Amino acid sequence: MQTRGLPGLLLVLPALLLLTTLTLYPVGYGFWLSLHAKHSLFPQQTFVGLDNYLYLLNDPEFWESLRIGLIYSVSTILLQLVLGVAAALLLHQGFFGRNIVRGLVLFPYMIPTVVAVILWKWMLNNQFGLINFGLVSLGISSGPINWFGRSYIMISLILVSVWQFFPFVLLAVLARLQSIPTELYDAARVDGAGPVNRFLFVTLPQLASVLFIIILLRSIWMFTKFDTVWLMTQGGGAERYIRTMPVYAYLRTFNYYEAGMGAAVAIVMFLMLVVAAATYFFLFRQEDQL
Amino acid sequence: MIRRSAWQRLGLGLAVAALLAFAAFPLLWMGLTALKPSSEIFAWPPRLLPEAPTLSNIGRLFEQTHFVTYFRNSVIVSSAAVVLTLLLAVPGAYGLTRYRFFGREMIAATVLFTYMFAPIMIIIPFYIVMRTLGLANTHMALVLAYCAFSLPFALWMLRTFFQSIPIDLEEAAMTDGASRFRAVIHVVIPMALPGIIATGILTFILAWNDYIFARILISSDNLKTLPVGIADLYNASVIDWGMIMASGLLVIIPVVIVFSYVQKFLVAGWGSGGVKG
Numbered sequence: 001m002q003t004r005g006l007p008g009l010l011l012v013l014p015a016l017l018l019l020t021t022l023t024l025y026p027v028g029y030g031f032w033l034s035l036h037a038k039h040s041l042f043p044q045q046t047f048v049g050l051d052n053y054l055y056l057l058n059d060p061e062f063w064e065s066l067r068i069g070l071i072y073s074v075s076t077i078l079l080q081l082v083l084g085v086a087a088a089l090l091l092h093q094g095f096f097g098r099n100i101v102r103g104l105v106l107f108p109y110m111i112p113t114v115v116a117v118i119l120w121k122w123m124l125n126n127q128f129g130l131i132n133f134g135l136v137s138l139g140i141s142s143g144p145i146n147w148f149g150r151s152y153i154m155i156s157l158i159l160v161s162v163w164q165f166f167p168f169v170l171l172a173v174l175a176r177l178q179s180i181p182t183e184l185y186d187a188a189r190v191d192g193a194g195p196v197n198r199f200l201f202v203t204l205p206q207l208a209s210v211l212f213i214i215i216l217l218r219s220i221w222m223f224t225k226f227d228t229v230w231l232m233t234q235g236g237g238a239e240r241y242i243r244t245m246p247v248y249a250y251l252r253t254f255n256y257y258e259a260g261m262g263a264a265v266a267i268v269m270f271l272m273l274v275v276a277a278a279t280y281f282f283l284f285r286q287e288d289q290l
Numbered sequence: 291m292i293r294r295s296a297w298q299r300l301g302l303g304l305a306v307a308a309l310l311a312f313a314a315f316p317l318l319w320m321g322l323t324a325l326k327p328s329s330e331i332f333a334w335p336p337r338l339l340p341e342a343p344t345l346s347n348i349g350r351l352f353e354q355t356h357f358v359t360y361f362r363n364s365v366i367v368s369s370a371a372v373v374l375t376l377l378l379a380v381p382g383a384y385g386l387t388r389y390r391f392f393g394r395e396m397i398a399a400t401v402l403f404t405y406m407f408a409p410i411m412i413i414i415p416f417y418i419v420m421r422t423l424g425l426a427n428t429h430m431a432l433v434l435a436y437c438a439f440s441l442p443f444a445l446w447m448l449r450t451f452f453q454s455i456p457i458d459l460e461e462a463a464m465t466d467g468a469s470r471f472r473a474v475i476h477v478v479i480p481m482a483l484p485g486i487i488a489t490g491i492l493t494f495i496l497a498w499n500d501y502i503f504a505r506i507l508i509s510s511d512n513l514k515t516l517p518v519g520i521a522d523l524y525n526a527s528v529i530d531w532g533m534i535m536a537s538g539l540l541v542i543i544p545v546v547i548v549f550s551y552v553q554k555f556l557v558a559g560w561g562s563g564g565v566k567g
Binding site for chain 2: 006007008011014015016018022024027029030033087090091093095103105106107108110111113119120122123125128130133137163167220221225226227230231234235249250253254259262263266267269270273277
């Protein structure tokens with residue numbers, strides 16, 4: 001019995017109202033704001049049409065932030081996927097203590113970003129960090145590496161981000177692996193398929209639908225990731241080399257006090273995501289998904 | 291179970307050890323550093339275990355910083371966000387499951403759509419809206435922000451749970467003379483409890499871990515939550531690594547506790563995209 005009618009709508013209404021005022025309205029307001037010149041702290045604003053967007057077209061800092069943002073998101077997404085799937089296959093095997101290991105490897109995803117960043121800043125510390133100690137003692141590097149200097153800061157940022165977010169991929173893939181019927185593997189064995197072929201022709205097709213969604217969500221979240229990147233920029237002088245689009249939008253708004261310009265950067269980011277997501281759906285969506 | 295050769299067992303063991311070293315060792319190292327006196331923290335070569343374990347880092351954190359205030363603020367804000375989110379999401383998800391009305395699927399789709407918004411796309415206008423409402427620099431602004439960000443997954447997750455509860459049970463209770471409200475309270479809610487607890491805990495973790503909203507919406511030191519407080523401790527002049535690591539350790543303890551408890555519910559929630567970040 002699904003009751004018709006209004007009571008249902010009334011039950012959803014409060015949640016809907018809050019979502020509308022606090023997420024949908026701000027997005028609309030952000031679009032409106034991007035058409036204005038406005039100081040972040042004062043109420044006055046002037047309508048400038050598309051001027052903010054035209055400015056961004058010729059703004060080298062904006063294009064640089066796009067380039068850096070793409071390097072960051074593409075590399076972290078690929079590494080998370082490879083590591084997450086590999087770890088899920090590993091933890092799908094039966095071994096002693098498996099449940100404890102499963103719990104432990106999920107922690108990086110559950111802790112506050114600020115903790116992830118400070119603990120890696122300690123691990124990667126130039127003078128006293130464990131990583132440099134290991135690299136020098138093993139003879140891999142002749143001297144301590146400046147992980148927060150211009151040549152290495154992007155690598156450090158990618159390392160921290162992959163560490164923090166690969167458990168998401170791991171858990172989603174593991175949940176799906178557990179629901180693959182074992183008969184499929186038995187049948188493949190009877191047909192003489194080795195481990196590699198069983199992975200390629202049984203496991204991978206079964207994972208296709210969950211990977212489709214993981215890639216979509218992770219792409220959205222990595223491309224718009226702010227806190228990890230921003231906290232990595234604090235301290236050290238190489239902030240410029242990891243200034244992704246979200247960081248640039250933040251700087252425009254809260255350091256240059258150009259709320260309109262900051263909003264324009266955020267809207268451009270949003271539109272790029274919409275176009276990318278639509279293309280992705282068009283290219284890869286299969287009938288049985290979603 | 292397939293029998294493995296000795297080499298396969300060795301390979302498996304090494305792979306698991308490598309995974310643990312990557313994922314969990316940095317956290318262990320943070321905990322060990324937090325318990326070392328500074329002579330050992332900066333010892334070269336570094337030693338794994340503290341020779342003379344000390345709580346002085348935690349002591350400095352309590353005495354010389356506003357850590358306790360930040361901690362209290364985080365508890366208040368996160369708990370309030372959980373309560374508000376559940377108060378809105380439980381009836382909302384029930385309404386979306388058990389009633390059929392015009393626009394229902396469109397509402398569900400819109401909710402999913404808002405799930406795609408990242409904080410950075412909303413924060414600038416959100417900040418201006420809060421200033422206009424006079425809520426900038428209040429805990430209320432944070433509670434509203436966390437609630438808005440948890441609602442999409444809360445609604446979806448609870449909807450999946452309500453859908454899995456056979457409607458016959460409510461009907462049976464109502465045939466026996468219970469009102470719909472009582473049927474929900476005594477039949478549906480107890481059955482959906484694992485889902486409600488999991489939703490509440492995920493909301494708590496989201497609020498507890500947030501940096502960006504707290505950074506932008508809060509300016510008074512005595513209103514700051516832990517992530518912002520710790521970031522500021524780190525940025526303050528000379529870095530006291532022992533104290534910073536102690537703060538990291540204390541912040542993740544509540545997360546570890548609730549997470550160990552919720553782990554068994556989590557895989558179910560994952561299917562509906564329960565966690566975001």
